[in-house]
Amino acid sequence: MQELLRTISLTDYNTRVVVLGVAALGLACGWVGTFMLLRKRALMGDALSHATFPGICVAFMLFQLIADGGGKSLPVLLSGAVVSGVLGVLCVMWIRNQTRIKEDAAMGIVLSVFFGLGTALRGIIQKMPGSNSAGLDGFIYGKTASMTSFDAWLIGVIAMISCGVLLLMYKELKLLCFDESFAKGVGFSTTRLDIVLMGLVTLVTVVGLQAVGLILVIALLIIPSASARFWTDRLGVMVLIAGLIGATSAVGGALISAVVPNTPSGATIVLTSFGCFLLSLIFGIRRGLMIRQRTLRKAQQEILLRAKL
Numbered sequence: 001m002q003e004l005l006r007t008i009s010l011t012d013y014n015t016r017v018v019v020l021g022v023a024a025l026g027l028a029c030g031w032v033g034t035f036m037l038l039r040k041r042a043l044m045g046d047a048l049s050h051a052t053f054p055g056i057c058v059a060f061m062l063f064q065l066i067a068d069g070g071g072k073s074l075p076v077l078l079s080g081a082v083v084s085g086v087l088g089v090l091c092v093m094w095i096r097n098q099t100r101i102k103e104d105a106a107m108g109i110v111l112s113v114f115f116g117l118g119t120a121l122r123g124i125i126q127k128m129p130g131s132n133s134a135g136l137d138g139f140i141y142g143k144t145a146s147m148t149s150f151d152a153w154l155i156g157v158i159a160m161i162s163c164g165v166l167l168l169m170y171k172e173l174k175l176l177c178f179d180e181s182f183a184k185g186v187g188f189s190t191t192r193l194d195i196v197l198m199g200l201v202t203l204v205t206v207v208g209l210q211a212v213g214l215i216l217v218i219a220l221l222i223i224p225s226a227s228a229r230f231w232t233d234r235l236g237v238m239v240l241i242a243g244l245i246g247a248t249s250a251v252g253g254a255l256i257s258a259v260v261p262n263t264p265s266g267a268t269i270v271l272t273s274f275g276c277f278l279l280s281l282i283f284g285i286r287r288g289l290m291i292r293q294r295t296l297r298k299a300q301q302e303i304l305l306r307a308k309l
Contacts (some may be wrong), residue, residue, distance in 0.1 A: 021152035022250035030161035030246030033221035053118025055084020141214030142266030212266035230284025249273035
């Protein structure tokens, strides 16, 4: 009980760092994921997250040779992840635009090829003399518990930038998500808006690698926004709810992982967000199962009443 109270009250410095870091990440993922979901690009985040793996490995190998054993520099690894992730998104867009292959198939191709390339490079790193790839596993599965203050500050800055851009371009992105043809008609470049949106997805995905890993980061982008869809029909409210669910899920998962021994933080965060999704699915006031059943039952009663009359 003392350990539980100590964790919830955020007495420990490490606990405060982790909680604040994942809260900022969950908020940013909820906001960005809402527009990505409405743009019908949900799987793009998955392809992007997997595409970052070879960039991390290449950055590690190059810096290992240059710095003579210092290949685990976080800024270097994240820079490699950004370059590789952007390259993966460009490959998806090129395949979609230049061939008859649909976007979902293109994302499946890029996702598997890039992740396979990263796995092969990781095998090469393990055989390099004087190198240790153990730290790279944290980018696959996440390492929330070992988050440093620098990691938390980096996540916080990226979250502020992402949310600020969304607020500044709210009307343009709203038009892009709901009426792309009208956006083109009034003079907006939908290609540029798509690039801005994918750039934000890239930013939150890359910083999210530290917390939940490249395999599970897509959950923080999709689950909170999908959960918010059950509560409202208004985009502004949906964005706020998605950010709240994302931050709450991240904080709740991190606290549960801190209290329960041998519990992976990234997986716990994802499971907590899934619990929020189930609650939204059942009790959502717009599209929840209970409200739909109530509406259906009411309609059936009205039909029976009219039939009697």
